[in-house]
Amino acid sequence: MFVNVRMPDGTVHRLEALEGWRVMEVIRDWGLPIKAECGGACACATCHVWVGDDWVEKLMPPTDEELEMLDGAFQVDERSRLCCQIIMSKALDGLEVELAPESLAEAPAAVAVGS
Template sequence: MAKLTFVTHDGQRYDIDAPVGTTAMENAIRNDVPGIEAECGGACACATCHVYVDEAWTAKTGEPEAMEEDMLDFAFEMQPNSRLSCQIKIRDDLDGLVLRVPERQA
């Protein structure tokens, strides 16, 4: 298990115990995090699970691969630390990861 925190645009925090091997998106859906719709079910075919990775965690989560980068073009208010939460696999070294939900997804 790893601790995962989603922060909504209004500052509401969702602290989640996330099983290793799952995705950040799966944990957001299971815990009813507002703004994470995941319309494609995690197939990297939409941008409705877009998040901002807290800057302290960008190196550990890594860069988006080509397919994710293409989908991020459809995300609202993309930033350099934008990722699709369906593409962030929970690992032990991501314990404490903080992800922010963009305001336009609220």
């Protein structure tokens, strides 16, 4: 199972994902520079992503709590989600997300990611 992550600079990374993992965890654990300051507690908006158009309807609708957090993010639109609230499943194999620029952390010195 995979998730495709587009970075703000346009590069795309195809990351292997495990069922039941949050997309934020997948991105973080593969070493991509995502802030994710609250660690997945839906208490910030630093894992804001835009979901690919073909995937928006396949996700569970956002909770009121997630929508409230997204109110504090920049460039929010109908494709905006917090990736800590997207749980990988077989139905989401191939999911496409784009990391919002404000969710980008400083890149570590060396990132070993399959692309």
